[in-house]
Amino acid sequence: MGKTTGFLEHSRELAPRRPVTQRVNDWFEIYLDLPEEKLRSQGARCMDCGVPFCQTGCPVNNLIPDWNDLVYRGRWQEAVRQLHATNNFPEFTGRICPAPCEASCVLGINQPPVTIKQNEKSIVERGFQESWIRPEPAKVRIGKKVAIVGSGPAGLAAAQQLCRAGYSVVVYEKADRIGGLLRYGIPEFKLEKHVIDRRLEQMYAEGVKFVTGAEVGKNVSVEMLRSEFEAIVLAGGAEHPRDLKVPGRELKGIHFAMEYLPQQNRRCLGDTLDFEVEILATGKRVVIIGGGDTGADCLGTCHRQKPLSVHQFEIMPKPPDERSPLTPWPMWPMQLRIEGAHEEGGIRDWSLATTQFTGSADGQVTQLHAVRVGPPSKFEPIPGTEFTMKADLILIAMGFLGPVRNGMIEQLGVALDQRGNVATDQNYMSSVPGVFAAGDMRRGQSLVVWAISEGRKAAAAVDAYLRATPVRIVPSVVSVAQSVAS
Numbered sequence: 001m002g003k004t005t006g007f008l009e010h011s012r013e014l015a016p017r018r019p020v021t022q023r024v025n026d027w028f029e030i031y032l033d034l035p036e037e038k039l040r041s042q043g044a045r046c047m048d049c050g051v052p053f054c055q056t057g058c059p060v061n062n063l064i065p066d067w068n069d070l071v072y073r074g075r076w077q078e079a080v081r082q083l084h085a086t087n088n089f090p091e092f093t094g095r096i097c098p099a100p101c102e103a104s105c106v107l108g109i110n111q112p113p114v115t116i117k118q119n120e121k122s123i124v125e126r127g128f129q130e131s132w133i134r135p136e137p138a139k140v141r142i143g144k145k146v147a148i149v150g151s152g153p154a155g156l157a158a159a160q161q162l163c164r165a166g167y168s169v170v171v172y173e174k175a176d177r178i179g180g181l182l183r184y185g186i187p188e189f190k191l192e193k194h195v196i197d198r199r200l201e202q203m204y205a206e207g208v209k210f211v212t213g214a215e216v217g218k219n220v221s222v223e224m225l226r227s228e229f230e231a232i233v234l235a236g237g238a239e240h241p242r243d244l245k246v247p248g249r250e251l252k253g254i255h256f257a258m259e260y261l262p263q264q265n266r267r268c269l270g271d272t273l274d275f276e277v278e279i280l281a282t283g284k285r286v287v288i289i290g291g292g293d294t295g296a297d298c299l300g301t302c303h304r305q306k307p308l309s310v311h312q313f314e315i316m317p318k319p320p321d322e323r324s325p326l327t328p329w330p331m332w333p334m335q336l337r338i339e340g341a342h343e344e345g346g347i348r349d350w351s352l353a354t355t356q357f358t359g360s361a362d363g364q365v366t367q368l369h370a371v372r373v374g375p376p377s378k379f380e381p382i383p384g385t386e387f388t389m390k391a392d393l394i395l396i397a398m399g400f401l402g403p404v405r406n407g408m409i410e411q412l413g414v415a416l417d418q419r420g421n422v423a424t425d426q427n428y429m430s431s432v433p434g435v436f437a438a439g440d441m442r443r444g445q446s447l448v449v450w451a452i453s454e455g456r457k458a459a460a461a462v463d464a465y466l467r468a469t470p471v472r473i474v475p476s477v478v479s480v481a482q483s484v485a486s
Contacts (some may be wrong), residue, residue, distance in 0.1 A: 006043075006046070010042065013041070018103060024346070028192065029095070029189060043072035062087055071119050084128075088456065089153060090124040093417075113447050127467050128296045140166050146462060147225050148169060153181065156171070169207070171443065172214040184262035215407070233437070235438050252359075255394070285390070288397055295301055299344075314349070317350055354368060412430075421441065421443065424436070
C-alpha cells in the first residue's frame with residue numbers, strides 16, 4: 001500500500017491553519033487545503049503493514065491502507081467508493097474526528113504517523129467536487145417502516161443505511177433543523193453547516209423523510225410510533241449535562257456549554273435571538289470549566305465574540321507533552337492536545353476545582369472561587385492555594401451523564417444500564433422488543449465517529465430483526481432488496 005519507500009522519502013505534512021488574526025474575525029473553517037501533489041505524497045507514506053492497526057483503531061473500521069494507496073496513485077474516484085464502504089459521512093469525521101486511527105498507525109511507533117484524517121477529508125471533498133457522490137436509492141422498497149428518533153450522526157447513519165436497504169424511514173428531530181449535535185453543538189469554524197446540508201440533499205433524494213419540531217414523548221406520542229412503525233431506533237444523544245453543584249450556582253451568568261454553543265450556531269444560520277435569553281462573551285471576563293473538546297469549542301467561540309479575557313480550567317492534572325508511558329502504542333495516547341482554539345488565545349490551567357460563585361445584589365455572578373487540588377481520584381484541596389477571580393460569564397463544559405430520562409425514555413419503559421444509558425443486547429435492541437438504540441444514547445458521551453459506527457450497526461440489527469418476519473414488497477418493484485452492510 002502506498003509507496004514502498006514513501007515513509008522514508010516524505011515527512012508528515014498537515015494542512016495549514018489560517019492565521020489567527022484572520023480567523024478570529026470570522027466563522028469559517030480554520031484549515032486550508034493541501035495541493036494534490038502533497039496529498040499524494042502523504043498517501044505514499046502509508047506502509048504495507050502486515051496488520052493495519054489503523055483499521056482496528058478506527059471505530060468504523062475504515063479501509064485506510066486501501067484508500068491511501070488510491071490517493072497516492074491518483075485514483076480518486078475509487079478512493080471515494082472505498083471510503084464510503086465503511087463510513088456514511090467522511091466529510092464530518094474528516095473535519096472533527098480526533099483521529100484514533102492515527103494514534104494506532106504502525107508508522108507512529110517511531111515516526112510521525114500517516115495523515116489519515118486529512119486524506120479522508122480530501123477524498124470526500126474531491127468526490128463532491130467531481131459529482132461522484134450521488135444519491136443511492138434502494139432498488140426495491142420493502143413494505144416496512146422504521147422510525148429514527150434523533151438526527152445526529154448516529155440517527156443519520158442508521159437512517160441512510162436502512163433507507164438504502166429498502167425500508168421506509170422517518171427521522172424525528174425535536175429541533176427546528178436536522179443535524180443534532182452536528183448542527184447545534186459543533187461550532188461553525190470546525191464544521192460549516194452547508195457541509196451537513198449537502199449530505200442531507202443526498203438523503204432526501206434517497207427517500208429519507210425528516211420531521212423537525214417533533215419531540216417524541218411530548219408533541220409526538222410514543223403510542224403513535226409503536227403503532228405505525230415496525231421498529232424504532234433511539235438516537236437522541238446524551239443530552240443530560242454534568243452540573244457543578246457548588247454554592248452560587250443559581251446566579252445569573254452561569255450556563256451549560258450546550259446553552260451557549262447552539263446560540264452562536266443559530267446566529268451563523270441567520271436566526272435572531274431573544275435579547276432576554278441571549279448569551280454572549282463580548283466584553284466579559286469568561287471562565288470555562290472543563291478542559292475537553294466541548295470546552296475548546298466554547299473557547300474558540302468566545303474568541304470570536306471578543307471577550308475581555310478567557311480562562312479554561314480543568315480539574316485533572318496537565319497531561320504530558322508527549323505520549324504517556326501509561327498509554328503506549330497503539331492505545332489512544334494520554335498527552336497534551338493543542339486545538340486551534342488554544343492557539344488563538346486564552347489561559348489554560350489544570351488541577352483546579354471551583355468551590356463557589358459569588359455575585360452582585362441583583363443576582364449576577366461576579367466572582368469564581370477555586371482551589372488547587374491533588375491527583376485523581378480524591379482531588380484533595382491543597383491548603384493555601386485558594387484564590388478568587390472576577391468573572392462575568394461562566395460556561396460549564398464538564399461532560400454529559402447520559403440521555404434525558406423524562407419523556408420518551410420513561411414512556412417507552414426501556415431499561416437503563418448502570419451509567420443511565422439505554423441498555424441493549426448484542427443486537428442493539430433495548431428491553432422493549434422492536435426498540436433499538438445507538439450512539440451516545442446507548443454508549444454514553446463519545447465521538448462522532450463512534451456514533452456513525454453505532455448507527456450503522458444498529459441499522460444492520462434492525463434489518464436482521466425485520467427480515468425474520470414476512471416481507472411485503474411494494475407492487476411496483478420487482479427485484480430483491482439489498483441488505484444493510486454490517
